[in-house]
Amino acid sequence: MMKRNGTGWLFASPYLLYAVIFFAIPLIWSMYLSFTDWNLISPVYYFKGFDNFIEAVKHPGVQAAFFVTFKFMAAFVPMVIASSLLVALVIHGLPKFKGLFLIGFFLPYLASGVVSSLIVKGLLSHNSAFNVFLRKFGIEVDWLSTPLSALLVVAAIIAWKFTGYYALILTAGFESISKDVYEAAAIDGVTPSQRFWKITLPLLYPALFTVLILSIGVSFGIFTEVYQLTGGGPNYATNTWQMEIFKQAFTNLSAGYASAVAIIASVVTFASILVIRKLLEMWGKRNGWV
């Protein structure tokens, strides 16, 4: 360990500069803007007190963003947990090709949200093989114009992207469980369901917890796929916070109002993640997994 305050600060200086210019100043500016009616262009603007916030809370786009985030979470989190768990369950401890599988499953993580959205748009287009196939059974779905299916499609795209990444974490979790534990359990005559609930799950819990927290975090930051596929529609069914803020700030140019929405979004995000985290920890503790 070195003791020279100067060099320490010198090495940390990129962060300090960055934190001032791209964190502290924007943060204060954002709060200031949220009390104005500034439109991103006009030199004149007025203070409106808390009007922006009151207006925002009443706005259908903001209300939709609030609920869409949780609906999205309800669809995305189980999807991605199930798929990554399945992948990890199948490939952990494989004697050969495990690395190849892990790399292969990781590839979707590299996809641009624009590209995966365009591919899915093609796969679900009116005359696509998939829709033609469904039509044989008399099923006709306009995937992106139906509120529920549009939400599910976006959730599925993002689950596809993250499955391999989370499977990596879960595989490491599975492999950290010692074989001796299972052997001892087998001698004691433990049934498969007991084995899963009493041994695998508690020992996998730390990895599972990580994946849960990460996937919940993802749910609050959806933009690209929604922008590319639905624009937040149909009728706000996929209107995420980022989408709403982008529309208000850069399409409607209501910078003041959009800043208020961004503050609401941040508070909701921060509080939700905190609460969910606490609940997960309590759940783990109550079951004796932690």
Added chain:
Amino acid sequence: MVGSKKGLTFRYLIAFALLIVMVFPYLYMVLNSFADWTQVDNKLVPTEFTMRSYEWLFSGGEAGIARPWLKAFFNSVIVSTASTALMMVTGAMVAFALAKMNFKGRDFINNAVLFQMFFPAIILLIPTFLIIQNAGLYDTYTAMILPKAMSLWAVFMYTNFFRAIPDTFIEAAKLDGASNFQILYKIVLPMSKSITTVVFLFLFMERWTELLWDMIVVRSDGLLTLNVLLSQMFGPYGGYPGPMYAASVLLTVPIIILFLFFSKQFKEGMQFTLK
């Protein structure tokens, strides 16, 4: 839980089936980029192939408006490379200070990094845009690079890794009269190759596929990144599915090649991050 031989074969079968499902969208993209235009999006696996989509893309299409695809590709390379390089340099520097230097205020900086890392970034979008605009940087490369010149995640990863490096290495170098920059550059970083690969791949991939920020700070055709051009060109009402897949291939293939090239080091590095 490896199980019997039969169980193992079964698991391999499932694993291969899952893998095919997972990479299917990529296969679909590549096949459709070469598919005859009558078959694009009409067949699960096209049977007739043509180079027409790529020709269309590079010649500018029937309208004759040459779209700057190659230019956009190079814009993406410039922005992603510069941004990633800066993020890695600043990340390693700050992490070295946090992990291996003892100075007043270190704990404060450490906590600030963690706090900022978990702070919802959406609140910063509009004022960051205004800072760039007021600095006269709107519609420049710098606008895309500067706000993404530092990654707190990189700081976090490097800090954790550097902490595991024994202090004796650093003290020995110190006795030999090496400066802090030399220690970081010649001793610490060469010991951190695997984590550097992981950090590099994640940062580069994330920068390469950024949409929102690059979309709002740049307007000129000549400056658009490939991802933004793809998004604008084939938006909600875009036609020409064939060229759309060709452009998608152009965006996706480089990043996959990069990843496969480094996959061995990536696997090693991930072992550390997953601990």
